[in-house]
Amino acid sequence: MKSVLMGNHSVSYGVMLSRVKVIAAYPITPQTQVVEELSELCATKKLDATFIKVESEHSALACVLGASLAGSRAFTATSAQGLALMHELIHWAGLGRFPIVLANVNRAMGPGWNIWSDQNDSLSQRDCGWIQLYCENNQEVLDNVIIGYKIAEKVLLPVMLVYDAFILSHTYEIVDIPEQSQVDQFLPPFKSEYKLDVENPACFGGLTSPEHYYELRYNMQQAMEQAVEVYKDAQREFKEIFGRDYPMIEEYRCDDAQYLYITSGSITSTARIVVDELREKGYKIGLLKIKTFRPMDKAELIRLLKGREKVFILDRNISVGVGGIFAQEIKAYLYGQKYMPEIYPFIIGLGGRDIPPSSIMEAFNYAVIENKKPEDILYIGLKK
Amino acid sequence: MKKRFEDKKPVIISNFREMPPMSMSLSTMRWNFTGSWRYLRPYYDHKVSPCHAGCPGGQNVEGWIRLMEEGHYEEAIRLLREENPFPSITGRVCFHPCELKCSRAYFDKSVAINNLERFLADHTNPDYKIKKEEIAGSTGKKVAIVGSGPAGLSCAYHLLRLGYEVEVFEAEDAPGGVLRIGIPEYRLPKNILSREIKILTSAGVKIHTRKRVGKDISYDSLKNYFAVFLATGVHKSRRLGIPNEEAEGVMSGLEYLKKVNLKERIFTGKKVIVVGGGNTAMDSARVARRSGADVKIIYRRTRAEMPAWEEEIEEAINEGISILELTIPKKVLVKDSKVVGIQVQRAKLGEPDSSGRRKPEPIEGSEYDIECDMILSAIGEEIDEDALPEIKISKGNVHVSKDLSTSLKNYFAGGDIIDQPHTVIDAIASGKKAAIAIDCRYRKLDFEEVLKEISVGEWGAISMLVYREKYVFKNFVSPTVRLSKETVDPKSINTAYFQPSDRSQMNKISLSERSNSFLEVNLGLTQPQAMNDLLRCFHCGRCTMCDNCYIFCPDNAISHKKNGFGYDIDLDYCKGCGICVTECPRNAMGMEKESKI
Numbered sequence: 001m002k003s004v005l006m007g008n009h010s011v012s013y014g015v016m017l018s019r020v021k022v023i024a025a026y027p028i029t030p031q032t033q034v035v036e037e038l039s040e041l042c043a044t045k046k047l048d049a050t051f052i053k054v055e056s057e058h059s060a061l062a063c064v065l066g067a068s069l070a071g072s073r074a075f076t077a078t079s080a081q082g083l084a085l086m087h088e089l090i091h092w093a094g095l096g097r098f099p100i101v102l103a104n105v106n107r108a109m110g111p112g113w114n115i116w117s118d119q120n121d122s123l124s125q126r127d128c129g130w131i132q133l134y135c136e137n138n139q140e141v142l143d144n145v146i147i148g149y150k151i152a153e154k155v156l157l158p159v160m161l162v163y164d165a166f167i168l169s170h171t172y173e174i175v176d177i178p179e180q181s182q183v184d185q186f187l188p189p190f191k192s193e194y195k196l197d198v199e200n201p202a203c204f205g206g207l208t209s210p211e212h213y214y215e216l217r218y219n220m221q222q223a224m225e226q227a228v229e230v231y232k233d234a235q236r237e238f239k240e241i242f243g244r245d246y247p248m249i250e251e252y253r254c255d256d257a258q259y260l261y262i263t264s265g266s267i268t269s270t271a272r273i274v275v276d277e278l279r280e281k282g283y284k285i286g287l288l289k290i291k292t293f294r295p296m297d298k299a300e301l302i303r304l305l306k307g308r309e310k311v312f313i314l315d316r317n318i319s320v321g322v323g324g325i326f327a328q329e330i331k332a333y334l335y336g337q338k339y340m341p342e343i344y345p346f347i348i349g350l351g352g353r354d355i356p357p358s359s360i361m362e363a364f365n366y367a368v369i370e371n372k373k374p375e376d377i378l379y380i381g382l383k384k
Numbered sequence: 385m386k387k388r389f390e391d392k393k394p395v396i397i398s399n400f401r402e403m404p405p406m407s408m409s410l411s412t413m414r415w416n417f418t419g420s421w422r423y424l425r426p427y428y429d430h431k432v433s434p435c436h437a438g439c440p441g442g443q444n445v446e447g448w449i450r451l452m453e454e455g456h457y458e459e460a461i462r463l464l465r466e467e468n469p470f471p472s473i474t475g476r477v478c479f480h481p482c483e484l485k486c487s488r489a490y491f492d493k494s495v496a497i498n499n500l501e502r503f504l505a506d507h508t509n510p511d512y513k514i515k516k517e518e519i520a521g522s523t524g525k526k527v528a529i530v531g532s533g534p535a536g537l538s539c540a541y542h543l544l545r546l547g548y549e550v551e552v553f554e555a556e557d558a559p560g561g562v563l564r565i566g567i568p569e570y571r572l573p574k575n576i577l578s579r580e581i582k583i584l585t586s587a588g589v590k591i592h593t594r595k596r597v598g599k600d601i602s603y604d605s606l607k608n609y610f611a612v613f614l615a616t617g618v619h620k621s622r623r624l625g626i627p628n629e630e631a632e633g634v635m636s637g638l639e640y641l642k643k644v645n646l647k648e649r650i651f652t653g654k655k656v657i658v659v660g661g662g663n664t665a666m667d668s669a670r671v672a673r674r675s676g677a678d679v680k681i682i683y684r685r686t687r688a689e690m691p692a693w694e695e696e697i698e699e700a701i702n703e704g705i706s707i708l709e710l711t712i713p714k715k716v717l718v719k720d721s722k723v724v725g726i727q728v729q730r731a732k733l734g735e736p737d738s739s740g741r742r743k744p745e746p747i748e749g750s751e752y753d754i755e756c757d758m759i760l761s762a763i764g765e766e767i768d769e770d771a772l773p774e775i776k777i778s779k780g781n782v783h784v785s786k787d788l789s790t791s792l793k794n795y796f797a798g799g800d801i802i803d804q805p806h807t808v809i810d811a812i813a814s815g816k817k818a819a820i821a822i823d824c825r826y827r828k829l830d831f832e833e834v835l836k837e838i839s840v841g842e843w844g845a846i847s848m849l850v851y852r853e854k855y856v857f858k859n860f861v862s863p864t865v866r867l868s869k870e871t872v873d874p875k876s877i878n879t880a881y882f883q884p885s886d887r888s889q890m891n892k893i894s895l896s897e898r899s900n901s902f903l904e905v906n907l908g909l910t911q912p913q914a915m916n917d918l919l920r921c922f923h924c925g926r927c928t929m930c931d932n933c934y935i936f937c938p939d940n941a942i943s944h945k946k947n948g949f950g951y952d953i954d955l956d957y958c959k960g961c962g963i964c965v966t967e968c969p970r971n972a973m974g975m976e977k978e979s980k981i
């Protein structure tokens with residue numbers, strides 16, 4: 001059924017369709033409507049779930065972890081400082097292998113106190129063992145909640161669903177709300193093998209000696225690597241049922257491209273327009289949209305970049321001291337590979353600064369029209 | 385998932401494939417005796433609730449509230465009557481010091497204990513009977529009690545249950561003391577009083593009315609009794625000490641109340657002045673008001689210093705009685721030897737006197753006259769030495785030792801004639817204490833030692849139930865016997881677990897219904913109101929099996945007792961973190977040091 005939904009409500013509907021059993025969340029701008037809608041869905045019994053009111057994000061995630069360990073499909077949502085407050089338990093969720101979904105609205109970290117879009121909040125959690133799914137539009141937001149549970153429950157890693165503050169969270173778009181029966185077909189009830197069970201008691205998250213800790217982390221890395229295939233399988237199945245497709249790395253007009261933009265999140269839509277314009281002018285240019293950040297489909301990335309001339313990576317984030325985080329990751333994957341393009345790492349739109357097509361065009365102008373050399377960090381739109 | 389090993393020893397894994405995905409125990413964790421980390425140990429306690437210690441009569445308030453909550457009303461009233469024979473009476477007229485101590489008073493408003501007590505008494509079998517098995521084996525001893533007020537009757541009740549033959553001697557036509565002749569019908573209906581007294585007489589207490597000891601029969605005739613308990617009360621009104629006090633129309637408030645209470649014919653004036661600020665003053669004023677008089681109370685100090693119960697003052701004002709504060713009576717104005725008015729003088733408050741209250745100082749030249757045709761003096765009562773045998777008096781009270789024994793051999797005393805607050809529950813408490821002291825003599829027990837064992841909290845309350853179970857029946861069954869010595873500090877209640885809630889307000893009859901009538905003013909709580917206040921009780925210091933400890937213990941060391949009430953702590957695994965104790969909402973747990981081996 002087609003409907004007009006804001007990004008936040010798209011999440012709520014995804015949660016409802018996934019038949020989540022326990023929700024614990026603390027409201028924060030720009031995530032608040034996710035929680036509001038869910039509490040309403042619970043109150044009106046459209047969703048048969050326990051909604052737990054909590055006093056902080058830390059408690060929210062703690063509740064969700066407890067519920068998950070007890071065998072329930074569980075959900076929480078947050079943003080920026082809220083995510084940061086969860087940090088201790090973000091580790092716990094990852095390292096404890098909890099198959100939960102957390103929706104994070106990308107919002108700039110304060111101070112400078114700021115509520116607008118910026119990827120630093122989610123990316124700063126990248127080492128905690130989470131799968132991160134970046135979304136371009138509201139349809140993708142809704143669908144990815146459902147896909148999120150599918151892969152999380154297969155590989156036993158938590159999934160963070162990531163989408164831009166306001167640009168998606170508060171913007172209404174046409175969204176096709178899937179049929180419950182179809183979702184049920186795609187996403188069977190959560191059956192947890194490792195859970196609290198009075199018949200077979202065990203202690204979870206207890207003291208782990210040097211004797212065993214190392215292997216636990218090794219196994220996690222294996223799970224993250226397997227997640228690539230698990231994601232692809234899930235994707236295929238999703239496409240069969242719903243007709244929509246979200247590849248880990250999506251190509252746009254790449255076939256003969258000499259130049260490529262690499263983007264993530266809602267910037268991608270704007271970049272598509274820029275690519276179209278440049279194609280019209282006769283430039284051989286395309287776009288790669290990075291959908292999953294951890295895991296990265298390394299083989300696919302290398303295949304797609306091989307033989308290109310120049311690549312412009314747009315990072316709406318900055319790891320201070322290094323630069324754009326996507327650029328840093330991608331560069332690392334390419335090290336030692338042959339026939340790799342020149343990488344132009346651009347920082348753009350921090351703290352929600354608007355990114356019109358002209359800003360994205362600047363990257364192309366710099367690298368191609370002006371034919372300048374790449375640097376470690378390049379800045380677009382900096383007031384000089 | 386693979387069934388985990390039951391081995392009580394740790395499992396070592398030799399390669400990553402055998403590893404579970406997350407850190408989890410592969411055997412049970414029973415090999416890990418976390419109890420060895422402990423240096424403090426939690427324990428369950430049955431502490432003294434503040435209400436229990438705060439009732440001078442030592443009533444286990446929390447205990448009967450709990451029974452009521454569970455719907456066991458008859459058991460609740462039996463528990464209550466272990467300490468206090470007159471719940472229908474105290475439930476109406478007690479000044480409820482217990483409520484001042486109630487932990488809930490420190491949170492929002494105290495539990496309506498007094499109203500609940502009345503509710504319980506009003507909603508249980510009116511033909512209550514003292515059971516045969518309650519009465520201890522006969523001691524073969526007789527005790528005489530002089531005076532049938534609350535002190536005398538309480539002593540009679542407890543002695544009867546301890547196996548004594550009891551005879552009460554009462555000067556008036558009917559028993560009850562102030563309860564009958566002082567407190568008016570609209571506060572304590574006489575049928576309620578008679579019903580409570582009947583419980584005693586039908587169990588064998590003999591009451592001889594119209595027998596003033598020292599007049600109708602001699603004190604000497606009591607010499608064959610094993611003991612005598614004096615509880616003659618204070619009935620001699622203090623004189624005003626102003627000119628023309630003997631005029632017709634001047635009367636003591638207590639005498640006036642007595643006449644009205646005993647339904648004697650009595651003329652009430654049209655304009656009545658009541659002198660005083662105590663309960664007698666309030667009662668006299670409200671009674672006169674009910675007879676249609678215009679009533680003014682004159683008091684030397686201000687309302688804040690009045691010894692009367694605040695609720696009484698409020699009701700007096702509600703009923704249209706005016707209070708003239710800082711007003712000193714100077715002279716009764718007389719015409720044809722009848723009262724026609726009173727001359728008074730204005731005063732201001734000076735330095736505090738020996739009672740701690742600020743002393744009124746007359747203002748020169750501020751005298752004025754008030755017209756009236758009746759003056760009721762109610763400035764206090766004192767003991768009537770004529771009613772007593774030759775006995776040591778100190779500071780206006782009968783002198784008693786710790787065990788309430790007097791200077792006369794085998795004579796004990798209690799109630800208003802000894803140095804204690806003049807209230808019904810204090811009178812009842814002293815009757816009970818004397819009964820124990822007398823029984824200790826019979827059983828050759830050291831009273832002071834016994835007192836240590838049976839005291840409830842540190843404010844002087846004692847428990848008859850504990851006494852009986854420990855020294856008389858010698859069957860330590862009730863939990864009260866295991867009472868710890870610690871009284872719960874309201875600050876120790878974990879109020880995070882409680883929500884503020886309104887205290888029930890009792891309904892009263894309207895003001896128009898009160899004029900010309902002695903209908904009971906307070907209507908008692910309704911069932912929902914009572915339920916509301918029962919549920920407000922924190923159950924201070926007493927486990928309710930709320931399961932908090934059980935839920936919070938991180939080591940699963942706490943389990944439900946297999947058969948029965950309470951929990952077991954598995955000390956092999958309790959690591960002594962104390963979370964259970966912190967999370968107990970009602971301080972029913974404690975931590976103690978592990979003893980050194």
Ligand SMILES: Cc1cc2nc3c(=O)[nH]c(=O)nc-3n(C[C@H](O)[C@H](O)[C@H](O)COP(=O)(O)OP(=O)(O)OC[C@H]3O[C@@H](n4cnc5c(N)ncnc54)[C@H](O)[C@@H]3O)c2cc1C
Nearest residue numbers: 531533534535555561562566597616617799800806807808
């Ligand atoms: C008007 C008034 C209102 C009160 N209101 C309250 C109230 O609302 N709440 C409260 O808690 N307290 C109240 N009090 C105080 C309370 O009533 C007394 O503290 C309590 O009754 C004292 O009990 P008692 O047994 O010592 O003496 P009393 O109740 O005075 O009883 C003594 C009895 O002994 C009898 N007696 C005296 N001499 C002899 C003798 N020689 N031989 C035989 N019998 C004798 C008397 O006739 C009397 O019946 C009030 C007091 C008064 C005067």
Ligand code: SF4
Nearest residue numbers: 439474478480482498
């Ligand atoms: S007798 Fe008085 S003090 Fe004791 S419980 Fe009843 S109201 Fe409270």
Ligand code: SF4
Nearest residue numbers: 435486487921922924
């Ligand atoms: S809250 Fe209940 S147990 Fe605690 S003091 Fe008040 S009446 Fe007693």
